[in-house]
Amino acid sequence: MKPIQVGLLGIGTVGSGTFNVLARNQEEIRRRAGRGIEITMVADLNVERAREIVGDAVQVVADAREVIANPEIDIVIELIGGYGIARALVLEAIAAGKHVVTANKALLAVHGTEIFAAAREKGVIVAFEAAVAGGIPIIKALREGLTANRIQWIAGIINGTTNFILSEMRDKGLDFDVVLKQAQALGYAEADPTFDIEGVDAAHKATLMSALAFGIPVQFDRAHIEGITKLGAADIRYAEQLGYRIKLLGIAKRQADGGGIELRVHPTLVPSKRLIANVEGAMNAVMVQGDAVGTTLYYGKGAGSEPTASAVIADLVDITRLHTADPDHRVPHLAFQPDELHATPIVGIDAVRTAFYLRLRVADQKGVLAAITRILAESDISIDAVLQRESAEGENQTDVIILTHETVEGRMRAALAQMQALPTVLAPIVSIRKEELA
Template identity: 70%
Template structure:
């Protein structure tokens, strides 16, 4: 069989990884696939740098449009990034009859509906294993491995930068700003880290996983997003003393009782005995709860040249196998058949149900705790644990840490308003969500 002819648009770190993995493991991959996979064209603005990498083994062009429209390419790998040029190129490539593999979560989170729709109309595949959790095959696991299950929830550490920062904040007791600076120096955070630290990157990935898990359109705009920039190392310490670690989780949960789904990204307390708590540094992990399988967890590197290339190439292998088969033999991009997607409502954050960690700086006098518990009770919120800590702010102050049982967020917000109005509550209350992941 003739080799699959691959065009890589954007020969940066990941593109180079794809080229190198396909070259280094060509024998192994051909043994698996029964067909060669060959990068025949690459694009990069810096032609010399590209030629240095690929030599005369692939054609080098400066303009990726040439690849998207080339008659000699079967699949394009889009690694340009961003949502403007990448969108144009992907649509152009599809209209020229090419399957598409992309690592671009932002593109699919924002323009997924249009891109998947166009691919479907043309009987082509858009694959994106590399867009979520790097080398861990979570997309395949959700779309195929767990296809017997009704998924009830999934929770992921799906941004390595923030997990690295949180790990360092905990291990070394340093404030967010210091650790961020170090992460930038080490290359774990970008010069402009906004997308990572504000949770946007995780929200992109969560929107994709949620769509696949529940069979709904990609709804990035409806994801509730809260980053880690406001997190105090003090809360990481207090959480640790109560047996919890704080992780930035992307959570998708089916809420049949409310006729919708929760899609949310925020710092979350998780029990330190849970495997998720042990996912350290820049590693990623995704937990999935299905009705038949129970809980599964999938762990690995969420970024980097070759881990991401591993996912891109796995998609290419699938395409090499199925490119000439009829579309009905392929797994649908969003896991469910296009005409079977449901317009599930994404709940507002007010409707979300979780437990909470609260930290209050209060005046050190009697009756304060009684006032607070009375207010929580009035809003139907019950207490799981209370701890008093010496405050670093002054002798007349005390830190009060409260763990609540599960409550609807609107009730918690109403209670916090009342608590904040107490004269003995001296600073804005810190409220973090807590999940048992069981």
């Protein structure tokens, strides 16, 4: 049988990895897929560089629409990124009856509903294993491996840049700004790192996982997003003393009382003994809690040329193996059948339930702790642990660290406002959410 012909839109880091791995492992991949898989056409604005990567045997064009229009092409890989031209090209590829493989989490988190509906209409597959956690097959685990379960929550380290920065901050006791500069110098963070450090990239991925886990539409605009830019070395150190590490987690959670779904990205204290707390550097890991299976965890490289290519090619093999199946008997894009999505609401941040780490800079005088704990007690927020530092020599102020039990965020915010108004509280209170992940 002649090979499946693939057209590649955008040959940067992941695209060249995909081309190289497909070439290097072509025999192994053919033995698995039952048919060769070949990239026969590449579109990239930088035609020269593209030709250097793929050589003369592959047709290189500047205009992606030439790839889509080519009737020989069975599958289109979109590795352009972003919401604009990528959206138009993916929709055009679908309209032309091509299967699509993409690593574009931003596109799917925002325009997924439109794109999956168009794919269904045309009976083609839009595969996106590479969009979440690089080479880790987490989309497949959620969509196929855990289908028996009522999934209760997902919590993941799904952005390697921020995990690298947090690991360095902890190892070396440095503040965020210093480590970010180092990370940029080392190539672990981009020149404009906003999407990573502000949590936006993680929120795109958490949005996709929330849809897969709970059978709801993708709703990126409902995600609560906080990055790591305000974290200080002091809080990382105090957390450590209390048996916790701080990780930027993407969390999607079904509320126990059936109230709704929580979808949020924020720095989180996690018990040091959990495996996920020990995921260091640029690695990714996702925990999934299901009612039958209990806790499972998936770990690996969340980014990079060949790890991400591994996921892109897994999707190519899936399509090659299964594309003759009638479209009503395939694996649904978002795990649930498209006419079976639920409208369970994603709740606002005030309704989210977590425990908290609080750090208060206070005057070192009698009655301060009593005033703070009274506010918490009156707010019905119970305290798990208190750590009070002695004042440094010559200072008359100190840090009070409080770990609370779980509470509703709105209640905590009201209590924080009251505590902040105390004359003995001398600086803005730091509050970081805490999850036991048990």
